[in-house]
Amino acid sequence: MTPLFNDDFQEFPLKRALAQVVGKREAGAKVIGAYCSYAPVEVVWAMGGVPAVLCAFSNAPIPKAEETLPVNLCPLIKSSFGFIELKTCPFFELTDAVVGETTCDGKKKMFELIQKHRPLYVMDLPQCPTNEGAVAYWRHSVNGFKQFLEETFATTISDAALEESIRECNRKNRLVKQIFAFGACKPAVITWQEMYAVATYAMSAQGPEAIAQLEEIIATLTARREQKLFTSKESAKRVLITGCPVGGDVLKVLKLVDEEGAAIVGLDSCTGLKPYADVTEEGSGDPLLAIAKRYLQIPCACMTPNTGRFEVLKQQVEALKPDLVIDLVLQSCHTYNVETVKVESYVREDLGTNYLKVVTDFSQQDLGQLKTRIAAALEMN
Amino acid sequence: MTPLFNDDFQEFPLKRALAQVVGKREAGAKVIGAYCSYAPVEVVWAMGGVPAVLCAFSNAPIPKAEETLPVNLCPLIKSSFGFIELKTCPFFELTDAVVGETTCDGKKKMFELIQKHRPLYVMDLPQCPTNEGAVAYWRHSVNGFKQFLEETFATTISDAALEESIRECNRKNRLVKQIFAFGACKPAVITWQEMYAVATYAMSAQGPEAIAQLEEIIATLTARREQKLFTSKESAKRVLITGCPVGGDVLKVLKLVDEEGAAIVGLDSCTGLKPYADVTEEGSGDPLLAIAKRYLQIPCACMTPNTGRFEVLKQQVEALKPDLVIDLVLQSCHTYNVETVKVESYVREDLGTNYLKVVTDFSQQDLGQLKTRIAAALEMN
Numbered sequence: 001m002t003p004l005f006n007d008d009f010q011e012f013p014l015k016r017a018l019a020q021v022v023g024k025r026e027a028g029a030k031v032i033g034a035y036c037s038y039a040p041v042e043v044v045w046a047m048g049g050v051p052a053v054l055c056a057f058s059n060a061p062i063p064k065a066e067e068t069l070p071v072n073l074c075p076l077i078k079s080s081f082g083f084i085e086l087k088t089c090p091f092f093e094l095t096d097a098v099v100g101e102t103t104c105d106g107k108k109k110m111f112e113l114i115q116k117h118r119p120l121y122v123m124d125l126p127q128c129p130t131n132e133g134a135v136a137y138w139r140h141s142v143n144g145f146k147q148f149l150e151e152t153f154a155t156t157i158s159d160a161a162l163e164e165s166i167r168e169c170n171r172k173n174r175l176v177k178q179i180f181a182f183g184a185c186k187p188a189v190i191t192w193q194e195m196y197a198v199a200t201y202a203m204s205a206q207g208p209e210a211i212a213q214l215e216e217i218i219a220t221l222t223a224r225r226e227q228k229l230f231t232s233k234e235s236a237k238r239v240l241i242t243g244c245p246v247g248g249d250v251l252k253v254l255k256l257v258d259e260e261g262a263a264i265v266g267l268d269s270c271t272g273l274k275p276y277a278d279v280t281e282e283g284s285g286d287p288l289l290a291i292a293k294r295y296l297q298i299p300c301a302c303m304t305p306n307t308g309r310f311e312v313l314k315q316q317v318e319a320l321k322p323d324l325v326i327d328l329v330l331q332s333c334h335t336y337n338v339e340t341v342k343v344e345s346y347v348r349e350d351l352g353t354n355y356l357k358v359v360t361d362f363s364q365q366d367l368g369q370l371k372t373r374i375a376a377a378l379e380m381n
Numbered sequence: 382m383t384p385l386f387n388d389d390f391q392e393f394p395l396k397r398a399l400a401q402v403v404g405k406r407e408a409g410a411k412v413i414g415a416y417c418s419y420a421p422v423e424v425v426w427a428m429g430g431v432p433a434v435l436c437a438f439s440n441a442p443i444p445k446a447e448e449t450l451p452v453n454l455c456p457l458i459k460s461s462f463g464f465i466e467l468k469t470c471p472f473f474e475l476t477d478a479v480v481g482e483t484t485c486d487g488k489k490k491m492f493e494l495i496q497k498h499r500p501l502y503v504m505d506l507p508q509c510p511t512n513e514g515a516v517a518y519w520r521h522s523v524n525g526f527k528q529f530l531e532e533t534f535a536t537t538i539s540d541a542a543l544e545e546s547i548r549e550c551n552r553k554n555r556l557v558k559q560i561f562a563f564g565a566c567k568p569a570v571i572t573w574q575e576m577y578a579v580a581t582y583a584m585s586a587q588g589p590e591a592i593a594q595l596e597e598i599i600a601t602l603t604a605r606r607e608q609k610l611f612t613s614k615e616s617a618k619r620v621l622i623t624g625c626p627v628g629g630d631v632l633k634v635l636k637l638v639d640e641e642g643a644a645i646v647g648l649d650s651c652t653g654l655k656p657y658a659d660v661t662e663e664g665s666g667d668p669l670l671a672i673a674k675r676y677l678q679i680p681c682a683c684m685t686p687n688t689g690r691f692e693v694l695k696q697q698v699e700a701l702k703p704d705l706v707i708d709l710v711l712q713s714c715h716t717y718n719v720e721t722v723k724v725e726s727y728v729r730e731d732l733g734t735n736y737l738k739v740v741t742d743f744s745q746q747d748l749g750q751l752k753t754r755i756a757a758a759l760e761m762n
Binding site: 141 | 449450451453454483485486487489490491492493494503505506507508509512513514515517518521522524525682683685686712713714715716718719720722723740
């Protein structure tokens with residue numbers, strides 16, 4: 001079967017992304033580290049910079065982080081911090097500045113401890129996105145980030161450049177969304193590893209080269225579908241992954257689904273479709289406002305109520321027809337954890353789909369228990 | 382020694398507060414439940430309502446809460462939720478509406494689950510209080526709360542009424558602050574139980590009766606000081622309590638300090654001085670903006686950076702001259718927990734004062750360990 005990417009980075013999506021960042025940096029681009037889908041990458045691209053998603057998914061740096069941070073904190077935050085302390089995140093080492101957001105308690109406070117390492121801007125994110133004044137305040141944050149970049153790098157970011165990068169990101173986002181839509185095929189024609197590789201690639205890739213690559217992937221997937229080159233068995237149970245971002249050591253959960261012979265047909269999280277699921281209004285006359293409006297619609301559990309998540313889950317379940325929704329919660333992530341109460345009820349009762357909540361960290365110690373629970377949930381269909 | 386309150390509620394500050402709420406309710410006031418110092422009580426008083434601080438500090442309802450909420454959540458949030466589910470919080474049972482804020486991940490998401498019980502308004506709280514637009518957005522939240530009350534109770538809250546309640550709250554806050562300032566006396570003339578009783582009383586008391594009561598307390602404390610009626614020994618080690626709100630079962634930590642013969646001379650938290658530490662600008666012409674400005678200065682760890690906390694700690698340490706600062710963190714409270722990194726460094730290095738971080742919950746199982754650690758920290762001076 002033709003791989004989606006015809007390059008030297010098979011099985012190594014992060015190295016592919018790193019190559020993108022290194023290439024653009026060598027061509028003079030400033031590297032802006034980001035941890036979160038709320039980081040408005042259009043502003044970075046408009047400056048001629050490149051966004052780099054920083055390392056956050058390995059268990060290895062966590063003991064180092066726990067010398068400073070509470071043990072009872074989300075592994076993603078501890079891992080991020082440990083990577084920086086140990087200087088083992090190649091992306092962070094390349095960054096010229098970092099952008100953070102007030103998405104969650106742990107990350108927000110962790111940012112205070114890393115600002116000694118890099119110029120850092122924390123965007124204040126409203127948590128009630130439909131409240132009066134929320135969009136206007138978030139526009140202030142987007143503008144604050146733009147001004148931070150302008151001051152840090154002695155440059156200006158014009159509205160025209162913002163409009164251009166909005167158009168480019170929209171084009172890219174539409175293609176990524178098209179790729180994820182192949183998840184609806186039954187049997188499957190795309191694996192979760194491939195979805196994850198596409199999502200990872202698209203974060204640091206931009207412009208004609210990226211568009212050509214994504215269009216080529218769509219052609220490959222179309223050919224697979226037409227030639228009935230399936231990546232799963234006809235009988236494979238179908239799984240939608242929702243919840244916290246996943247990557248690195250927490251991919252253990254997705255691998256266990258593979259081991260059971262089931263097919264993951266959707267990744268509805270910030271390391272999956274979520275950052276690419278929407279487009280920004282073009283030619284609005286106020287690109288910062290357009291960006292603010294679009295990003296404030298991202299349905300993260302940090303929002304209250306997170307109405308958008310239920311709309312997206314409905315669309316995803318209708319399109320992908322999963323037999324099971326796995327709601328993956330990283331330990332100590334209070335927002336996604338408490339939100340499972342409503343998500344479970346919605347998925348089971350409103351969408352009539354089986355549901356499994358998994359709370360885990362980056363260690364391997366719960367593998368046996370996870371395997372049993374996932375196998376049991378898949379059998380229940 | 383003359384007690385501070387000359388009533389039937391000695392040792393029962395919550396019953397005293399409840400009597401205030403019941404009395405005002407019988408006189409026709411709407412009862413507005415609140416969990417947090419960011420709730421702008423001026424708006425409630427301006428409506429002719431009465432704020433009631435809802436139960437959140439007992440271990441008893443936690444098992445009930447854990448049927449729904451994650452076990453690994455702050456005990457204060459679990460307790461609050463359990464009280465509501467079990468209908469055992471007398472304050473909540475009296476409420477006509479509840480106000481919440483997006484202060485922390487757990488509470489924010491818990492509010493989504495209790496809104497079926499009462500009309501509920503969640504105020505979106507900016508987390509970067511000095512960012513451009515933060516005050517304006519928070520003013521929207523204060524106004525949203527006002528409109529919610531007006532719509533829920535078919536009433537109007539005039540600017541004149543807001544100005545009047547600002548003046549009354551300011552007067553009350555100044556008196557409470559004067560009372561807490563007696564903590565500077567050496568030996569002590571006020572106990573932490575008395576400080577806690579004053580803070581609890583002042584939340585649901587207002588007007589001439591409250592002012593008279595607080596002035597009487599000041600007279601009593603002045604007399605104690607003049608007559609050298611001390612509540613601690615001359616040699617007692619002095620302790621300032623900072624960090625998360627305390628009450629009910631978590632007062633175990635404060636009781637352990639008593640057992641060691643030390644004197645708690647300050648309660649720098651939301652169940653202590655914090656809600657009363659500032660006043661709102663009077664006669665500004667825009668009372669909602671004045672309220673927004675004042676409340677946004679409350680130095681909770683949910684803010685980033687929480688600069689105000691360090692200023693307050695400096696003032697408190699200079700005024701109260703503690704030998705030890707105990708930073709009390711409730712389990713799973715990520716903001717206060719991560720902030721201890723900076724607080725410890727500031728207290729030890731900048732303020733030259735001994736520091737003890739205590740992470741605890743509402744159970745009694747860590748009593749032995751806490752006793753040992755507190756005794757050791759007190760001996761280190």
